[in-house]
Every structure is written in structure tokens, then in C-alpha cells.
Amino acid sequence: MNNAEIISVKNLTKKFPMGLGEFTALNGINLTFFKGEFAGVVGPSGSGKTTLLNIIGLLDNPSDGDATVLGNSSKDLSVRQAALIRRKHMGFIFQTYNLLPVYTVFENAEFPLLLLKMSTGERKKAVLDALEWVGLSDKVRSKPAQLSGGECQRVAIARAMVKRPEIVLADEPTANLDADNSHHILQTMEKLNKELKTTFIFATHDDKVISHLKRKITLIDGKVSRDENIKQ
């Protein structure tokens, strides 16, 4: 594996049962992602973006072909091993933030570190750093209900970034945000991508996100129709 190569998918096919037949969500995809990329999978609804993100995120297995993530082939991974890789090396950002409402901003960001069994001191430093990255140091004790949508998504970014993962997968992260908040969120992610060399992979059809991407992979009907590097 190339040192910079972090994810590679080869002849990836994913089929879902539909009625008496099958629906092909991904059809023979070949892609490689490198460390530090700020890439996006774009395309219309039903083109297979989320399915691809699921497989890259080791949440799902391919029907055919293979996905190698951080040197681990999805074919060889058990459910437990896949969970361990997600726990240690991946962060997730969702469209609807999915913050835990009864916990504070600090505690929401702290949660992934608890799964890693880090010490209290290490956790505290990592969480405060993550909240500083996203500009929420003054909201440490706030609850999600007291935050705006943009602030909630920034907490979600802090939660995804707090363990300094190699890969962050973001599915439509700005879909619920207005233009200003979307821009701010994307700037934050770009900054983290530059400073920490974290690989960001988006699934989106939002032009606001697309305008920030450095690599745009267009999926249509489960196939890669274009894969282009974009000069900023």
C-alpha cells in the first residue's frame, strides 16, 4: 500500500434485494483516497453516495469487489474488528447532528474518547482543544437545546475530530444549515484538514459544499462518471 493511500475500493458492487429482484446501488466502482484529501462524492439522490460512504465507513459490506480501509480489507473484517477501526480511526458527521440532548457540549465531544478508555486528563485536554478548533470554547457547559443549528453541527465536528481520526465521513453535513453557517462549518473543516491532515470525505449534492471540495467524484446510477481534482 502506498504510504499516502488510505482507502481503496476495487470493482466495488453493492446490490440490495428489491421485490423479487435486486437493485444495484454501486456498480464496479474503483477509487482511491489519499491521506489529507478533502473529497466529495456528489450526485443526485439514489446515485449511491451514502451506500459508498457506508462501505468506506465499514458499516456495510460490498456484494462484490473489495474496500480496503487503512490497510484492512472489508472481506476479512469481523463486525467487532470493523467497530474497532471505526472507534479508533474514523469520525462521522451527520446531516442532523445527532447530539445527545441530555449531555453538555463538552460531554458530547468527550463521548468518543470514553470508548477509547482515555484518562480523564487526556480527555479533558483533547475535548477543550477540539472545541477550540470549532470556536465553541465558551459553550462548554451548554446543552444542545441551547445552541443554534450551526453551533450544533460544530459540536458534531468537534466530536468527530476529538480523537484526531485519520478519516472523517460526512453525509450531507450542511443540509440543515443556512448559507452563512454552511460556509463557516466548511471553513472549519478545511482548517482541520490542513492542520491535522485528516482525510474528509463528503457525500453531498449541496453546491455550497461542492464549492469547497478539492476533489469531486460524481456518481450517477452507481457508477463513477467523473473524478476530478479542483484547483481552489
Place this chain on the structure above:
Amino acid sequence: MIKFLIKGLLRDKHRSRLPLIVVAIGVMLTVLMTTWITGVLGDSINLNAKLATGHVKVITRAYRESMDQIPIDLSLTGTQALISELKKDYPTASWVERIQFGGLLDVPDENGETKSQGPFAGFGIDLFDPDSGEAERLNLSNILVKGKLPSVAGEILVSHSFAEKLGINMNDKVTFIGSTMYGGMTIVNFTVAGTIRYGIAALDRGSVIMDISDARKALDMEDACNEILGFTAVDYYDDTKATELMTSFNNENSSGNDQFAPVMIRLRDQNDLGGLIDMMSGVVGIVSFIFILVLSVVLWNAGLVGGLRRYGEVGLRLAMGEEKGHIYGSMIAESVAVGLTGSVIGVAIGLLLSYLMQQKGLDFSSAMQNATMLLPGIFRTRITPEAWYIGFIPGIIATVLGTMLSGIGIYKRQTARLFKELQLQ
């Protein structure tokens, strides 16, 4: 992680307060039901033991066949020797002679003509020997309404409502009309020393208590009685001990065909009390089972509702790499904490209410005016050692069972759908 989960549990009232209230109420009811049933059945059994059956009873074989009719002509004879033998062979138990009989009480007017009369159930008990403990056993001092307890021969106690019905006053002379042990007619005058109220409708309707020596004279039963009651050392009926006692006695007295030979029977063999005893011993299991079942269903539903509310949280935890078993385990640990806390609260409240009802009791005597069974008029709970832990069985089992059932969804959840599911929150 544990601290984190506890924080969430305490802050999320839907996860903690509602199940806690359900568990506490269920456990409280379990404790209350157990102490109530144990108390009422236990009191009924004790009452029967003290008034009529003893823990064991010695009678003649012939008397046993028609015991319901109290046939004094089939009574035991040579009872002084028999009771001495019982005291020698079974020294831990106390033995008392009783004569139960029936008759007519005639109340004369100032001219000696019958003013009123009525049938009664008579009890000849050892009132004058303080060592017999009979006055205390029947609680006579406390149930005395008017007058005093008999202190000399010829004095009797009459049930208060019976005395009122017949127009009897204290120190009135009344006449007992009945038949002797040998079938002859007997007419004896007594002085009414006092009136009593048992709080038991069956006895309050018409009963008379006199010293056993007076009963013997009136019924021509010298050195005889129809029943010898035995009470084991403990205050409550112990079926195992009673059975041991009965088996031992009957093995020694089983030879021959003498219909007047003594035979021992247990409390459970009399007055249909066997069913009551079986019910009492099974009640703890039955109450626990019912409450486990009901609470499990309620908590299962609460768990399902909670599971739906926490669907996003569980999905997020799975996406973040937490294992399904770990999430399931943490939910069960939460349920144990809720079950344990709810059980402690429920047991505390249940025991407090049981204690109050043990002290005060609930007076049902007016509702049992026409009862024919010997039932206490005031129902009380009884706190037994079981009451301290019985509530924890449904409290914890039901909570964990409810969570286990509702948490099965975690294992059925496909991680492949998490992105989609979490977008739909």
C-alpha cells in the same frame, strides 16, 4: 463510561423517573400484598388455633368422625392421666383441656319465669389456673366489655351482643339447659360476671365461656373433656412441627380398635384450614409471579418507548464503533440500577405502610356480621422476614427482563442503514 451513563440516566427523566416510579409502585404493592395476605391468613389461622383447633388436638377416634357436631358423648376420659403423659412426652408444647358444647341459655324475669332464651356455643376452659395461660390466649381481659372475668365457680362470661339480645345484666342469674355426656338432661344456674366481644361474628352471635370445672359439673364430665389442645412453642402454626408431633403421638397410640382411644390431629386437618395454609405458603410465590409478569409487560413497553426515543443515540454509538453487546450491556446495567433503586424505595414505602397497617389494622367487623367462619374482625398486615426481600424479586427481574426484551432491537439493527437512519432523526 459508567459515570457518563449514570449522568445521562439521572438527567433523562424519561429513562430514570418513569421506570423508577413504575418499579417503586410495583414493589410497594408486592410488599403490601405479601404482608397483607400473610397477615390476614396468619391471623385467621392463629385465631382458629387459639379458639378452636390448637396447633394440634387430641380427641377420641369416634369424636373425629363427627367432630363438626361436637358430640360430647364421644369425649376423652381419664384426661388427667392423658395430659400428664402429654406434658411428659412433649414438654416443649403446652397442653390444655377444653370442653366445647352447645345448649340453651334461659334468662328468667323477677318472677322466675322465662324472660328470654337463646342457643349458644359454650366453652369450658381453664380460667382459674393462672399457669394454663388460657385467659391470655383468648385475650379475655382485652375483649371484656362489661363486668369482670369469672373468679369463682358458677360465674360465666356471655358474648355482649347475645347478652344485649337476651336482656342480660351483670350479676344476673341465668340458666343453662343442655344434655350431659351421658345423654341426660342438665339444668344449671350461673351468674353472669361479664360480657365480651370477640369481634368475630360467628362467636358474638351467641357464646358463653365458663371455667372447665363448672362445665365438667354441668355436663357430668369428671376427668373428661372432648378436646385437648396442644400449642407448640412458637406463636404461629408450624405445619412441619405439628406433623412431627402428630405422627409421633399417633404411632404410639395406633394399636387396638378402641373407638375411645386418643388420636391426634393437626390444625390443617380441621375447619378446612389446610387450604388456607397451602395458600399462605404459596402466596409469596404467586404474588411475586403476578407482579413480575405485570411489571415486565409495563417495563417492556416503557423500554420500547425509551428505545424509540433513544434510537438515534444507539445508532450514533454503533456508528462511533461501540459494540452491540456493550450497548446492550450498558442498557441492562442501567436497568439494574433503576430496578435496585426503585425496589429499595418500593420496599421502604411498602414496609412503612405494612407497619402502619400492622399497628392499626382495618376494621371489617361490620361487614362480617353474618360470617360463619372464624375470621378476625380487624385485618392486619404482618411483616415477615420475606417482606424485606420479596419486592426485590419482581423489582429487579421485571426491570431487567423488560429491558432485555426491548433491547433485542439493538441486535436486529443493521449498521448498514445507520447513515440513512440518522439522517431521518
